[in-house]
Amino acid sequence: MTVPGLFSDTALITPRLRTEVPGPRSRALHERRLRVVPRGVGSVLPVYIEHADGPWVTDVDGNRFLDLGSGIGVTTIGHTNRAAVTAAADQLDRVTHTLFTVTPYEGYVHLAELLAAHTPGDHEKRTMLANSGAEAVENAVKIARRHTGRRAVAALDHAFHGRTNLALAMNHRAVPYGAGFGPFAPDVHRVPNSYPYRDGLSGAEAAARTIGYLEQRIGAGDLAAVIAEPIQGEGGFVVPADGYLPALQEWCTRHGVVFIADEIQTGLGRTGTWFASEHFGLVPDLVLTAKGIAAGLPLAGVTGRAEIMDAPDPGGLGGTFGGNPVSIAAAVAVFDELAEGEFFADAARIGAHLRARLTELASRHRIIGDVRGIGAMQAFELSEPGTTRPLAGAATAIAEFAAQRGILLLTAGSDGNVIRFLPTLTTTDAQLDTAVSVIDDALAALG
Structure with missing residues (x-):
């Protein structure tokens, strides 16, 4: 559990304002x-x-x-968590960087083992590490396309997946994220989600509507992946109706479509489980992590079924800072903290x-x-x-x-x-x- 931080004011109840805001x-x-x-x-x-x-x-x-807000869900286990800070500081004294795809290091492997153990499902898994949530999204789409040989990707209404070019095409809102930044990546489609407060549909009804769009407007034979946040973040913390996500996943599995769970905001203890997918009985093909994974240091991951993750050729995945040793050290500490329960x-x-x-x-x-x-x-x-x-x-x-x-x-x-x-x-x-x-x-x- 967390040791008191540098400033020892965690138990205080009320804010303290010494000047006007901003001062x-x-x-x-x-x-x-x-x-x-x-x-x-x-x-x-x-x-x-x-x-x-x-x-x-x-x-x-x-x-x-x-x-x-905790950095929009980044410092989930608390600002300046002692375990994470200590682990990162210790790593700074050893190695700050080598390119994992040239001269690898154990931390990357250890974190991949932890993600394999704690993401939903007991199938064989692989993990690649990147720097940000948007990078995880981009890599997941690349992997899904390479595995399926298909190009189209479907995202849900009210979704938010990042600020890179492909992610902008997947986001629901154009303003402020995408306005004036086009042209955007092709073969990206948005389909209706489950929004119980507004649509009043059951999970089965909402899934039937989504699947109808997928079949009629895209076609399963051209669809590489469906990506969904188990609970939509920027879209307003929309919790889908019971049964919606499992029905969508079942359709994807039946048609060879990769189901990607964007757990960047919902994962790593935020909802009271390792991943929010667990609340819905969901076992995604690929799981995306970022935000809270390293207690404030930049890190992201794509974890998924071995046969899907192994589709890209050697050299097809990676990046200069992907899986930085200091961020990984903090992430391992986060997993250790969460494992205590x-x-x-x-x-x-x-x-x-x-x-x-x-x-x-x-x-x-x-x-x-x-x-x-x-x-x-x-x-x-x-x-x-x-x-x-x-x-x-x-x-x-x-x-x-x-x-x-x-x-x-x-x-x-x-x-x-x-x-x-x-x-x-x-x-x-x-x-x-x-x-x-x-x-x-x-x-x-x-x-």
Whole structure:
């Protein structure tokens, strides 16, 4: 379990604001930033972080914020987790880099063994490592195409898979991710997903609709892969109806289509299991990891069935920094921490507590149309009362209100009307209560 971090403030309950938000030092840094960083690299909240510990981040002005986004799901086991930091620091003293495809090292092999052991299914597996989630997506598609000899790829409505060219073609939202960046990769198709709050369909009904699109608009004989987030992240933490994903996977298996689970945001303990696929009885052909895998250091992986992963020829997969030894050391520490089991229990605790508190909020604030999620991945959707029509601007207003009171929230949803919670698994119930109280005030202010 986590040893207390450098700043020993993990058990505190309330944020601490010493200046206005953003404070003078953050504002000065932001002025410097505007002179040298392009505007496309935006900032939701221009407060500049100096140090972090557990669920807390502290900015250069000494303001301490409760971070309920954890780097969009990256620091799942807590900021500056001692085990991960120590492992990475120790590795820095030994080897910082050699190219694995030229002069390999044990850490890569060990992490591949861990991923083989903990991803769903007991079939023989292989893993390749990369730097980011988008790289994992790109490589998974390459592998699926090479294995099947087919070109077409299908992604679901409301999906988000990254910011590289192929991933942009797979994303649901053009603005801001893809606008003006075309032409995009061909042979990418988007098909309906399961969105129970909006479509009211059962899992079987939603799967039949998706499969109908796949068969009629693409054709199974031309389809290399279907990629799906078990719980959609940027799309608004959409949890599919029961039975939807297994039915989709069964269709893929029957037609020789590779089923790819994008577990970049949902994996590694976030939902209370190693991977969110487990909640749905799903055994994907390929599983993608990134974000929380290395506790804040850049690393990603594609893990899958041996016969699929072995399809590319030697030299067809790789990259200069893919599987960096320092990031791998941190990742092995993350697996060791999760294997103890306490973090899985924390994810379940956080999910139950937060769901209850958000459901209570929904009973008093009619603009909360839906509360959903699994484990420490919860959200509420804001709609015009009595409808499922998105309530424009409300999520941003709530996040801004909360930031001024020391609570960092993330918005989400294809319509920008969802507040999502990705707290570190070190977050206490009392800290969650503090955040929910602030959100209650924000909702009241919205009227």
